[in-house]
Amino acid sequence: MLKPPGIEKVGLTGVALGIWATLWLDLAMLRPNRLLTGDLLSARQLLGASYPFLLLCWLLLLGLVLCKKNNVLLNLSAGTLAGLIFIFCLRQAGQGVTLPAASSLPFARVSLARGLWVLLLSSYIVIFSCSRQLAARALLRLLMSAVVPVSLALLLFRGDLDGLSVVKEYLARRDSFLLEFNRHLVLSFTAVGAGVLAGIPLGYSVFRRLLPERQVFLFVNLAQTLPTLSLLALFMIPLTFLGRAFPLLGKLGIRGIGFAPAVIVLFLYSLLPITRNTLAGFRVVDSREVDIAGAMGMTAGQIFRRVELPLALPVIMSGIRTALTQTIGNTILAGLIGAGGLGSIIFLGLAQAAPDLILLGTLPVILLAWLADWLMQLLTTVITPEGVRHTHDFT
């Protein structure tokens, strides 16, 4: 059991950061167009009449964090409120283009200034401190951590954030963004899908001693230790030759650059966590339980399905979860070798020195990684048999 906590220092740090940003930092910058800088706006200027309301929210949150200890309801409320404060400020920033100061600027847009990033950090810290106290209530914890992303999606959908420069970038290049977004998904999921198809049998074969553990892990670790970029470069040469020597393969996309090398490299990266966790998962199963399952008359297949797999699955799932979140991030590098994906938007933004474009590439990657992680946690919680749920910590 967790020992009853005193006053939560982590949570307080989060609240302090948030109040600091609210009182003294600039939340946003109102810019006349894409290139020019403009005037910085503090929370007071941005929020106008609702500024005192925000201060009230902070006081309420401070109170909640001071009293919450390990109370489920208070932790849930504090985490939710912290998320909503950030979302509220973000929405106000999105509405910044309707301020009187913007009336003379036909192409006005609002960029996020450091105050808003600090607010994001602050709400993350508070939510983190609350979810630690909810470790035993996995579903509630997952629900709480979904508040910010879900409200964000809602704001975007309603068009409340259309005044933000990053959203304006998106609106200006919606088609190419959606294309790259799609490609990013296809690259990541193809790689991890292949990783699952190869890694689980690989890990199980090592567990069954059909394959030597040392050599298998030497191979999967090797891929992991090489920097992604150099691994990409390494594959360019043989794949180029292959594509040239066998035109049929070339037509299928086996070339030095593009889809094939990117997926191969991402696949190799996802192999380690999946293989390692598969092996660990089956090793967690007590050999005496397997023995008695046999002695009770289960066939090898029944032992696998009814005893080994249900007990190993939570660990395997967390390996897939690691692989998926890691791969979604790594896929950015596919942009460098012409495979597309959100990375190509980021690198375009870097080349043009356009921070909004960089953000347009980066933020969806973060959100995707978060979403994949969240869904996998949910799935793992649901499939973990109740009798062994206490032995797994999904945080």
Add this chain to the structure above:
Amino acid sequence: MISLRNITKIYGGRAAVSNLSLEVSEGELCVLIGPSGCGKSTTLRMINRMVDPDQGTVLVSGSNVKSLRPEALRRSIGYVIQSIGLFPHMTVFENVAVVPRLLKWNTGRIKDRVAELLVLTGLEPAIYSRRYPRELSGGEAQRVGVARALAADPPVLLMDEPFGAVDPLTRSKLQAEFLTIQRRLKKTVLFVTHDVEEAVRLSDKIAVLRDGFLIQYDVPEAFITAPADPFVANFLGSDFSLKMLSRRLVKDYCASLSPSESVPPLPRINDKTTMKEALSRFVSSGSNRLLVESSSGAPVGQLELRSLLKPFRG
């Protein structure tokens, strides 16, 4: 019921079991006892084909186990081990229902059977059915282990130190409960232990093993009058005859009081206790007679010190 004929099992050039022959009749409880590594667990595991002998034949209910499919054979033999091996992801109900489900019983029959077994082993079904193994005490888990082995009503039960991992008090209680169950169900049981006291208390026959050889196989009383060799006598211990007293109940040895006789002022003892406990009572009270009373406290007779000396006949 179970018959082992000249079985030998060799591991790494060393015989774990050597040319062992043993017959266990139907309804008998046979205890295999011996020091660690004497081959008793291996012998047990050759009966349900968890281990196949290198030489010799094993017959269960008259048929050679080699001619049976291992899974089918194992489903007809109950198996209990020391670490219990309850499946942690299954409830008590699901654990007990494993073999009936493998045998594809219908749901209603399984439900009734599980409830019946939990009652038999002293676990209230309404409380325990939905618990998980981690929520059970050692004794409760062991009861579930026994219930699970009995689930499909197998004629044969194999028990490998089933009560080895619980505290002495719980162990004694579990042994008493198991004896009651066994007297009712009359299973053919092969029971492995290294605890002489347990062997004496539960067995119809004892088989002493050393280094893979069967040294002596007989009713417990025979080991007092005629131990096969110094090893057997030494292994069973110099206090073996005292342990044997725990097989005798006070009520079988007390002399009844005549109805006219007044109740003598003697130390009292319950008629269901063992003669071993009676001996202890004699020693602690210093009296050479004890008043035997029923569980309700009514005097039923008196016990003389010399009744302890009634010889064991092997």
